[in-house]
Amino acid sequence: MVTIKEIAERSGVSIATVSKIINGKDKHISEETRRRVKDVLRDTGYVSNAIARGLKIRKTFTLGYVLPDITNPFFAGLARGIEDLARDRDYSVIMCNTDNDPEIEERSIKLFKSHKVDGILCSNIVSSNIGERGVQYYRDLLGDIPTVFLDHVGLESDVTRFGYVQVDSLNAIYKGTKALLDAGCKRVACITASQMESCMRINGYYAALEEAGIARDNRIVYVNDFSLETGTVGIRKIMENDPTIDGLMCGNDMIAVGAMGYLNKIGVRIPEQIKIVGIDNIPISEHVTPKLTTVAQPIYEMGWEAANMLVNYIEDGIPLFTKTFEAHLIERETLKLQNVN
Ligand code: RIB
Numbered sequence: 001m002v003t004i005k006e007i008a009e010r011s012g013v014s015i016a017t018v019s020k021i022i023n024g025k026d027k028h029i030s031e032e033t034r035r036r037v038k039d040v041l042r043d044t045g046y047v048s049n050a051i052a053r054g055l056k057i058r059k060t061f062t063l064g065y066v067l068p069d070i071t072n073p074f075f076a077g078l079a080r081g082i083e084d085l086a087r088d089r090d091y092s093v094i095m096c097n098t099d100n101d102p103e104i105e106e107r108s109i110k111l112f113k114s115h116k117v118d119g120i121l122c123s124n125i126v127s128s129n130i131g132e133r134g135v136q137y138y139r140d141l142l143g144d145i146p147t148v149f150l151d152h153v154g155l156e157s158d159v160t161r162f163g164y165v166q167v168d169s170l171n172a173i174y175k176g177t178k179a180l181l182d183a184g185c186k187r188v189a190c191i192t193a194s195q196m197e198s199c200m201r202i203n204g205y206y207a208a209l210e211e212a213g214i215a216r217d218n219r220i221v222y223v224n225d226f227s228l229e230t231g232t233v234g235i236r237k238i239m240e241n242d243p244t245i246d247g248l249m250c251g252n253d254m255i256a257v258g259a260m261g262y263l264n265k266i267g268v269r270i271p272e273q274i275k276i277v278g279i280d281n282i283p284i285s286e287h288v289t290p291k292l293t294t295v296a297q298p299i300y301e302m303g304w305e306a307a308n309m310l311v312n313y314i315e316d317g318i319p320l321f322t323k324t325f326e327a328h329l330i331e332r333e334t335l336k337l338q339n340v341n
Contacts, residue, residue, distance in 0.1 A: 064112030070097035073282035081303025124151040163320030170204035172327035176277035177208035185247030189220035191234035192251025231258025253278035276334040290333030
């Protein structure tokens with residue numbers, strides 16, 4: 001079976017040029033070169049690597065990606081990184097959205113198995129029930145399918161069996177809460193999602209309050225999921241309990257945008273009356289008014305790295321591992337109005 005190296009030699013071009021032409025990424029390659037290489041491909045009956053490998057070792061060159069909320073741009077960003085890597089490596093991706101339903105997540109993973117995917121990427125359920133299922137549940141369900149979790153390593157994790165790509169999310173919410181306190185806030189509320197006990201973001205919020213000598217007050221804390229509605233419902237309940245809050249730390253940008261919508265509706269001025277910080281840095285965060293301050297996760301890179309780790313294991317047996325990214329604060333108008341020049 002002719003190899004891509006032989007195609008390159010016969011065409012008088014580099015392997016990279018041949019690969020770009022095969023994958024349709026040849027817009028910067030001259031028409032003459034493109035035609036010459038395609039003639040060699042046709043004349044030699046070259047079979048693309050993916051099909052050849054599939055024929056030889058009966059792989060499907062397919063990855064499964066199961067995510068909890070396709071309406072959340074955070075997971076769309078992860079999926080973009082995953083897709084780009086997969087396409088570059090001749091893999092396709094089957095995506096399943098679970099709407100945070102553990103039964104749908106289980107059915108999705110079983111669907112991947114029936115399609116004999118070569119590997120699975122899993123963005124865990126972000127509601128509270130994940131802790132009840134624990135890592136043994138995933139070991140049994142996933143069997144020996146190479147799997148990388150795009151989420152938070154906690155007590156219910158097995159770093160010897162699975163790969164993990166994560167952000168230190170407790171530190172992320174700590175950074176956001178500290179930014180609010182450093183900006184002069186005295187009563188910082190928090191709205192976030194319930195997650196595995198071992199990595200609940202609320203603990204980063206509490207750590208920043210404790211460091212500043214501020215007592216917890218659960219009347220200004222609301223915990224549910226990572227949705228817009230949680231932001232709207234949460235801030236309404238918190239304002240009913242204590243309208244004197246002057247800061248709001250949100251577990252993600254969707255919650256923050258939901259809370260901002262409610263506060264704008266009741267005429268609360270942001271940041272003059274209440275400063276707000278989110279987490280993720282989804283694209284809309286810099287397009288809302290005022291622009292949202294957020295603790296950014298490198299979303300695309302996380303998806304790309306997870307897929308890269310998985311394909312390197314499938315192709316070359318490079319062991320899965322845990323990769324932790326740092327989140328960094330992006331200061332925008334909900335923390336401090338920018339000087340209008
Ligand atoms: O926005 C969704 C959230 O769930 C993100 O912050 C991500 O960390 C995931 O856990």
